[in-house]
Every structure is written in structure tokens, then in C-alpha cells.
Amino acid sequence: MRTPPTALALRQARQRLLEHGDCPSEGIDVHVARSWRRSLAAGLLPGGRLMDTEHANAAELKRLMASQHELLVHSRPVMDVLFAQVQGSQSMVILADARGTLMHTLGQADFLQRAQQVALSCGASWHEQHRGTNAIGTALAEGCEINIHGGEHFLERNEFLTCTAAPIMSATGKLLGVLDISGDHRAGHPHTHGLVSMAARLIENRLITATAAPYIRLHLHTQREGIGTVAEGIVLLSGDGWVVGGNRAGMDWMRLAPADIGSAQINTLLDVPLNTLLAQHYHRPTEPVRVQRLNGETLFVLIQPQQGTLSGRTPVLANPQPQANPTPPPTPAGDALAQLDTGDVRWRSAADKARRVAGKPIPLLIQGESGVGKELFARAVHDSGPRRAKPFVAINCAAVPENLIEAELFGYAPGAFTGARRDGSPGRVREAQGGTLFLDEIGDMPLAMQARLLRVLQERQVSPLGGGPSVAVDFALICATHCKLREAAEQGRFRSDLYYRINGLTVQLPPLRERTDFAVLTKRLINDLNPARQVGMAPELLERLRQHPWPGNLRQYANVLRTASAMLDTDETCIDWVHLPDDVQDDLSAQAHTNQAQDAIKSETIQAASSALNLQELAHDAMRQAIHSSRGNMSQAARQLGISRQTLYRKLNT
Numbered sequence: 336m337r338t339p340p341t342a343l344a345l346r347q348a349r350q351r352l353l354e355h356g357d358c359p360s361e362g363i364d365v366h367v368a369r370s371w372r373r374s375l376a377a378g379l380l381p382g383g384r385l386m387d388t389e390h391a392n393a394a395e396l397k398r399l400m401a402s403q404h405e406l407l408v409h410s411r412p413v414m415d416v417l418f419a420q421v422q423g424s425q426s427m428v429i430l431a432d433a434r435g436t437l438m439h440t441l442g443q444a445d446f447l448q449r450a451q452q453v454a455l456s457c458g459a460s461w462h463e464q465h466r467g468t469n470a471i472g473t474a475l476a477e478g479c480e481i482n483i484h485g486g487e488h489f490l491e492r493n494e495f496l497t498c499t500a501a502p503i504m505s506a507t508g509k510l511l512g513v514l515d516i517s518g519d520h521r522a523g524h525p526h527t528h529g530l531v532s533m534a535a536r537l538i539e540n541r542l543i544t545a546t547a548a549p550y551i552r553l554h555l556h557t558q559r560e561g562i563g564t565v566a567e568g569i570v571l572l573s574g575d576g577w578v579v580g581g582n583r584a585g586m587d588w589m590r591l592a593p594a595d596i597g598s599a600q601i602n603t604l605l606d607v608p609l610n611t612l613l614a615q616h617y618h619r620p621t622e623p624v625r626v627q628r629l630n631g632e633t634l635f636v637l638i639q640p641q642q643g644t645l646s647g648r649t650p651v652l653a654n655p656q657p658q659a660n661p662t663p664p665p666t667p668a669g670d671a672l673a674q675l676d677t678g679d680v681r682w683r684s685a686a687d688k689a690r691r692v693a694g695k696p697i698p699l700l701i702q703g704e705s706g707v708g709k710e711l712f713a714r715a716v717h718d719s720g721p722r723r724a725k726p727f728v729a730i731n732c733a734a735v736p737e738n739l740i741e742a743e744l745f746g747y748a749p750g751a752f753t754g755a756r757r758d759g760s761p762g763r764v765r766e767a768q769g770g771t772l773f774l775d776e777i778g779d780m781p782l783a784m785q786a787r788l789l790r791v792l793q794e795r796q797v798s799p800l801g802g803g804p805s806v807a808v809d810f811a812l813i814c815a816t817h818c819k820l821r822e823a824a825e826q827g828r829f830r831s832d833l834y835y836r837i838n839g840l841t842v843q844l845p846p847l848r849e850r851t852d853f854a855v856l857t858k859r860l861i862n863d864l865n866p867a868r869q870v871g872m873a874p875e876l877l878e879r880l881r882q883h884p885w886p887g888n889l890r891q892y893a894n895v896l897r898t899a900s901a902m903l904d905t906d907e908t909c910i911d912w913v914h915l916p917d918d919v920q921d922d923l924s925a926q927a928h929t930n931q932a933q934d935a936i937k938s939e940t941i942q943a944a945s946s947a948l949n950l951q952e953l954a955h956d957a958m959r960q961a962i963h964s965s966r967g968n969m970s971q972a973a974r975q976l977g978i979s980r981q982t983l984y985r986k987l988n989t
């Protein structure tokens with residue numbers, strides 16, 4: 336524990352601040368100095384009186400406690416234990432909310448009486464603005480654990496106190512409240528700091544664990560034995576492995592900041608993929624797994640799956656590769672396309688057409704901008720058809736290096752080339768046997784490979800690279816592309832014969848900005864991302880999101896909603912502006928300015944058009960009058976108007 340300056344030195348320093356506006360840098364803690372300045376700026380004076388308004392009445396306190404139910408429920412048992420540790424030492428244990436209002440206090444009668452005199456009682460506000468420098472208010476303002484001793488308090492009336500406070504943070508890094516031990520300054524104990532800090536972490540862990548049912552929980556520590564202790568790290572993951580929150584230790588060990596919530600994938604942070612961790616849990620639920628962070632540091636991890644999921648789902652060990660972009664598991668049976676349908680007319684028409692060819696030997700070509708959901712659509716077609724019990728094999732032709740694509744697709748014989756597996760490979764086409772082969776970004780397939788694919792499609796046989804017998808194959812073919820394949824074929828960039836072969840039916844999926852079901856789609860995405868609770872969206876925000884162009888389409892939008900959902904606190908149920916990532920807020924603001932400018936240009940154009948119309952009417956009136964006064968003599972009327980007769984005839988016809 337640091338040794339604070341003497342009472343006299345503190346008074347002199349505070350006096351200097353009052354008289355000269357500066358504070359000696361030596362001896363005064365930087366947090367205290369900053370807080371003194373804030374207290375002064377709030378209009379407080381060390382000997383000043385307190386206002387009655389800084390105390391919530393009974394009804395206000397009741398409302399506050401109801402709104403902080405979760406925090407209170409998980410803090411009370413910890414506070415009981417804490418109080419047992421400090422009993423008999425002229426102290427009290429206090430819980431305040433994030434605005435510094437005291438919600439629960441435990442103390443001995445004689446000290447409580449003294450504390451009441453300085454309003455250390457439930458309902459009182461200990462925000463710095465009201466009480467000047469004090470552990471509760473200053474811990475809130477500085478966002479860190481702090482001890483304020485004797486004369487460090489800004490108000491002289493509080494100088495008999497020594498107080499230690501620690502903030503309580505939510506899983507998404509939001510300040511929920513403060514835990515504090517306040518006592519007589521002569522009875523201060525160096526261990527108080529550690530006690531308060533540990534108790535605050537215990538409350539945080541209880542809160543995180545209690546609200547984590549919809550998420551996968553990782554309990555971690557650098558030592559195996561550290562798991563389950565108050566010092567353990569906790570990281571929360573969505574079902575598909577995105578980090579959605581964690582306690583401070585967990586986030587620190589993962590080298591994550593609150594800004595990473597919603598955008599960090601666990602498979603990119605650890606050397607053991609999520610599927611493997613889940614599978615390990617299935618076999619040995621209480622055994623921590625040793626993992627390495629990608630920088631080589633070792634951690635022990637105990638995984639707790641989402642509640643109610645594991646018994647029904649055996650995790651898959653067969654795919655140990657980190658999944659850069661995990662996709663939801665396929666719908667078991669039924670009309671999977673109908674389940675994706677949220678009402679857009681063009682999307683529905685595409686689905687209706689695709690439904691008709693599902694199960695028939697007609698290749699489907701899905702066109703649409705990147706991220707519109709082409710692969711999801713293809714999976715739904717597969718899951719809706721008679722081949723749904725067989726594999727759906729997806730290959731992104733743009734992602735496989737050109738020199739490997741042939742081996743990847745068609746397989747190879749043992750030792751076919753340097754670096755090949757010793758026992759050869761059947762190839763992805765054969766893996767799709769009986770099911771569906773999905774060739775994404777088919778437009779990016781090299782021309783030589785296009786010829787090979789065409790042969791396979793015609794002959795329905797594959798022969799592996801490097802020799803070996805041809806093998807008969809049977810699969811449904813779905814291809815997807817973001818480019819206009821017909822144009823590419825016309826320009827010779829894509830083989831026309833292959834184009835006609837894969838284009839049994841072409842469907843075009845609409846970009847997000849043109850979808851007519853934005854509100855329903857948004858609701859569906861939010862529900863999928865928050866399976867355990869009802870979450871909505873503020874109507875103004877929905878409208879702004881609807882007007883955004885979304886160049887990354889559904890992929891981008893789903894990611895934004897995922898992050899926004901992760902930013903919701905446990906007691907929040909409505910996504911609003913504050914929950915959006917900063918870059919999206921910037922984009923939306925920029926878009927709003929562009930829209931305003933476009934509206935202004937449009938209205939100017941309309942005004943200009945309408946005044947042009949008025950001018951035309953005026954001219955016609957003038958011409959009619961001139962003709963009338965010239966009794967139909969057009970040459971005279973033209974002379975009156977100062978124009979030629981031909982011009983008069985021409986203008987009358989406009």
C-alpha cells in the first residue's frame with residue numbers, strides 16, 4: 336500500500352490548488368490530483384455544505400434496486416464474506432451503482448452512525464460531482480481500483496475516512512458499479528486493497544457465469560490449478576466461435592481489448608480449434624486442455640458448452656482445421672429454403688425456381704454480389720432435396736491456388752507430385768458422391784481446369800492426376816459467381832460450352848440494399864444471434880441501416896449485428912446506435928450527409944423544373960394575349976412579342 340502524504344501536506348496542496356489553480360506534482364497521487372481538479376470544476380469547496388438532492392428518496396431507491404437486481408443478487412453473498420473479514424475494524428462494506436448511488440451497505444452499528452452523518456447510507460450519491468474526491472466516485476471516474484485516505488478526500492467532512500474501491504465490470508467491459516470498504520482512517524489495513532479487488536472480481540465472475548447460458552464459456556489460466564479460482568480468466572464465445580465477452584483476466588490472457596468483441600474468432604487465437612475443445616469436453620468434461628496462443632504462450636482451458644446443446648450434439652473432430660468463416664449447421668430436413676425466406680420478392684422467386692430443379696439432373700447457377708448468401712442458398716437447396724442425407728461439398732475456386740486446383744478437385748494417385756500425400760487423394764468431386772458439389776466463384780476457374788471439369792460433367796467419371804482407373808461419380812451440381820458469366824463467356828474469358836453445361840437454371844440473388852424485407856431479415860438475424868433472449872432494434876436505427884448501401888451485403892450486415900449483440904449488456908434488449916462498431920457509426924453518419932446532399936440537389940432540381948414549367952406557362956399566356964389582341968394575325972402577334980413568326984409557331988407547340 337502506498338504511504339499518503341501527511342494531513343498537513345495534503346491540506347497545503349489543496350489550498351494551493353484553490354488559490355493558484357495548480358497542484359504540486361510531488362507526493363500527491365495523480366488520480367487524486369486529477370480528482371481534486373474535477374471536484375473544484377464541479378463547484379465544490381473543501382468546507383462546503385451538502386445538498387439534500389443528492390439522496391434518492393425511498394421510491395427512487397426501490398426503482399434503482401429493481402433495475403440493478405442482477406448486480407445486487409450476485410454481490411450480496413460476496414459482500415457478506417467480505418464483511419466477515421473486516422468485522423470489528425470500524426469499517427463498512429458498500430456497493431454503489433455506476434452513477435455512484437449507494438445500494439447496499441453492511442457495517443457495525445457504531446461506525447454506521449458516524450457514516451450516516453456524512454451520508455454513507457443507501458440512496459446517497461457518492462459521485463465526485465456531489466462528494467468531491469472519494470474512493471467510490473473516483474474509482475468510477477478513473478475506471479480503476481483506488482484507495483482514498485484521510486486528507487485526500489476533497490471535502491474536509493470526509494477526512495476521517497479511509498476508503499478503498501474497485502470497479503465491477505460487465506463481460507463487455509462496461510462499468511456496472513463499485514465495491515468499497517470504508518472505515519476510520521486510523522484503522523486502515525494494507526490488506527484491504529487486495530480484499531476489495533478480489534471480491535470485485537468474484538462478483539464479476541459470478542455475473543458472467545450466471546448470464547452465459549447462451550454462450551460457450553472458456554475458463555482459462557496459465558496454470559492448470561488456477562482454473563476455478565477467483566483469478567481464472569473467462570471468455571465467452573458464440574456457438575460459431577466469435578468472442579462475445581469475458582472477464583478482465585480472460586481478455587488479458589487472450590490479448591483482447593473490448594473493441595475486439597464480436598470481431599475476434601477463437602480459431603484464430605488458439606492452436607486448438609473450437610471443435611476439438613468441444614470434443615475433448617465431451618470425452619473428459621472436467622479435464623483442462625493445454626493450448627497455445629498463436630504467439631506460443633501456454634494456457635490451460637476448460638470449456639463449458641452452451642447450456643442444453645452438448646447432450647444433443649456430438650462435436651465433430653473430423654475437421655481440425657481452423658475455420659476462417661464458420662457456417663451454420665444444415666437444417667436436418669424439410670424445406671430449408673423456406674426457413675431462409677424472410678419475404679423479399681426476388682429472393683422468393685429465386686427460391687421457388689430452385690425448388691423445382693432440386694433433385695432433378697439440372698445444374699443450378701446462382702449469381703449475386705459477394706456476401707448476398709449464395710452459399711447459404713446452395714446449402715438450403717441441397718438440404719431441401721432428396722440428396723440431403725449425402726455430403727454437400729463446397730469448393731471456392733478462387734481460393735485454391737491454380738496449380739493445386741486439379742489435384743484438389745479430381746484427386747491424385749500416390750506420389751503423383753512433390754508434396755503429395757503418400758496414399759494419394761480421392762479429390763473433392765468424389766467426396767461429393769451421392770450429394771451436391773458446390774463450386775463457388777466458378778468464374779475464377781482457370782481455363783485449362785474448365786476443360787477438365789467439362790469432361791467430368793459430360794462423362795460423369797473422374798480420373799485422378801498421375802494415373803489410375805477412372806471412377807464413376809454421381810452428384811448434383813450447383814455453381815455460384817459474383818460476375819456476369821454470360822458476358823465472360825461472350826468475351827472468351829469463360830468457356831461457352833461449360834457455361835451452357837452448368838447453366839441449367841440461373842437464379843439471381845438480390846443485393847441487401849435492394850431487398851424489400853429488411854426489417855424482417857434484421858429481426859431474423861438478431862434472433863439467430865441471440866437465441867436465449869428477445870432482442871430488438873431501435874426504429875430510427877433500423878431505418879438508417881436500411882438506407883445504407885452495404886457493399887459487403889449480408890456477410891457485412893450479419894457481422895455488424897453480431898458485434899452489436901455482443902455489446903448489449905445483460906439487462907439491455909434493444910440494439911441502438913451506441914452498440915454499433917465505431918467504423919459503422921462513421922459510415923452511417925457519412926451516408927446520412929450524402930443522403931441530405933442528394934435530397935437537397937433533388938429538391939433544387941424539382942424547384943428548377945417547376946419554375947421552368949411556370950416560365951413556359953407565362954410565355955404561353957403572353958403569346959395567347961398577343962394573338963388575341965392582334966385578332967389572330969400571327970405576323971402582328973409575333974412583332975408584338977419581338978420574335979419571328981416561325982419562332983411563335985414553334986413556341987406554341989412546346
Ligand SMILES: Nc1ncnc2c1ncn2[C@@H]1O[C@H](COP(=O)(O)OP(=O)(O)OP(=O)(O)O)[C@@H](O)[C@H]1O
Pocket residue numbers: 660661662675703704705706707708709710711712775815817860889890891893
Ligand atoms: N439469410 C441469412 N441468414 C443469416 N445469415 C446470412 C444469410 N445470408 C447470408 N448470411 C451471412 O452472410 C455470410 C455470407 O453468406 P454466403 O457465404 O452464403 O455468401 P456468398 O454470396 O456465397 O459470398 P461470396 O460471394 O463471398 O462467396 C454467411 O456467413 C452468413 O453469416
